[in-house]
Amino acid sequence: GIQVEQSPPDLILQEGANSTLRCNFSDSVNNLQWFHQNPWGQLINLFYIPSGTKQNGRLSATTVATERYSLLYISSSQTTDSGVYFCAASMEYGNKLVFGAGTILRVKS
Amino acid sequence: AAGVIQSPRHLIKEKRETATLKCYPIPRHDTVYWYQQGPGQDPQFLISFYEKMQSDKGSIPDRFSAQQFSDYHSELNMSSLELGDSALYFCASSAGQTFTDTQYFGPGTRLTVL
Structure with missing residues (x-):
């Protein structure tokens, strides 16, 4: 099955x-x-982005499907951005998502 | 906008007991997925349903079973609970079983097995 890797694992x-x-x-x-994923455990959907670029406020994402990577940009970070960011992908019929291990983000005031 | 509803939000059980988790998808969504997230881990796919039929199966223990009902809600039944079953259980829904459907996740049910 598909493998998903995220980096960095931690970010302050x-x-x-x-x-x-x-x-x-x-x-x-x-x-x-x-x-x-916020500190209360809720998984908030940020982007559906199998290819191309999208923006939503301070967040944007780009997926280069031919090179098999995606980037999530966070600008002007706020303490409320803290939490775990997961990337998840599917390539199979049925659409089950395979998650990466996540990036733990801590934003300090 | 309506979101995925899961109940209960928190559940505490003893070893060897049974538990039933419920999921109500977003209206007009006909596909439901269940994921399990252990402490400090990423979510793992358990099972999915499309139009009330099982569509895919992941690492779901034989002690667990699930179904989707005529109103599209789904229930995950867990028997002979073990300490290792303590986890956050997410339900997600999407509109139709194609390759390109966004999955929307519910708030999760936190199961603690003592």
């Missing part, structure tokens, strides 16, 4: 800083999603 930022999270996947994907 000062409030206001920018960051880039990376997701590599081992095969062609038909579904790729970015999630933010």
Whole structure:
């Protein structure tokens, strides 16, 4: 099955800083999603982005499907951005998602 | 906008007991997925249903069973609970079983087995 790897595993930022999270996947994907898991455990859907670029406020994401990677950009980070960011991908009929190990982000005020 | 509803949000059980988790998908979504997230781990796919039929199966123990009902809600039944079953259980829904459907996750049920 598909393998999903995320980097870095941990990231500490000062409030206001920018960051880039990376997701590599081992095969062609038909579904790729970015999630933010907050400290209460909720998985918030950030982007559905199997290819191309999308932006939503301070967040944006780019997936280069031919090179099998996706990037999540966080600009002007805030303490509320803290949590775990997961990338998840699927290449199979049925759309089951395979998650990466996540990036733990801590934003300090 | 309506979201995925899961109940209960928290559940505490003893070893060898049974538990039933419920999931109500977003209206007009006909596909439901179940994922299990152990402490400090990423979510792992358990099982999925499309139009009330099982569509895919992952690392789901034989002690677990699930089904999707005519109103598209789904239930995950867990028997002979073990300490290792303590986890966050997510349900997700999507509109149709194609390669390109966004999955929307519910808030999760936190199961603690004592």
